[in-house]
Amino acid sequence: MAQAPTPAHAVEPDTGQTDEFAPFFNVPLTIRVEVGRRSLKVRDLLRLRSESILALPKSAGENVEILVNGTLIGYGEVVEMEGKAGVRITDLYEPD
Numbered sequence: 001m002a003q004a005p006t007p008a009h010a011v012e013p014d015t016g017q018t019d020e021f022a023p024f025f026n027v028p029l030t031i032r033v034e035v036g037r038r039s040l041k042v043r044d045l046l047r048l049r050s051e052s053i054l055a056l057p058k059s060a061g062e063n064v065e066i067l068v069n070g071t072l073i074g075y076g077e078v079v080e081m082e083g084k085a086g087v088r089i090t091d092l093y094e095p096d
Contacts, residue, residue, distance in 0.1 A: 032068075033064050066087060073092065076090050
């Protein structure tokens with residue numbers, strides 16, 4: 001894992017339109033980071049034990065997906081941040 005310089009929560013948003021968006025600042029959002037998805041049959045699920053490894057379709061080091069309330073907003077890389085895992089945003093998703 002790469003080392004992150006500062007925690008994401010330390011960064012203040014720069015909306016440029018503070019008054020217009022102020023009513024929304026306290027709306028809770030769910031952020032999900034997906035490393036990968038895998039489908040299993042029940043028999044394979046029942047064979048899983050402690051120390052089992054699930055193979056994922058992504059390569060190690062490949063960007064993870066960042067979703068807000070289930071909507072893809074960007075991609076990032078997993079980093080170590082003060083002994084914990086974090087995600088450095090590498091690309092923000094721009095729909096065509």
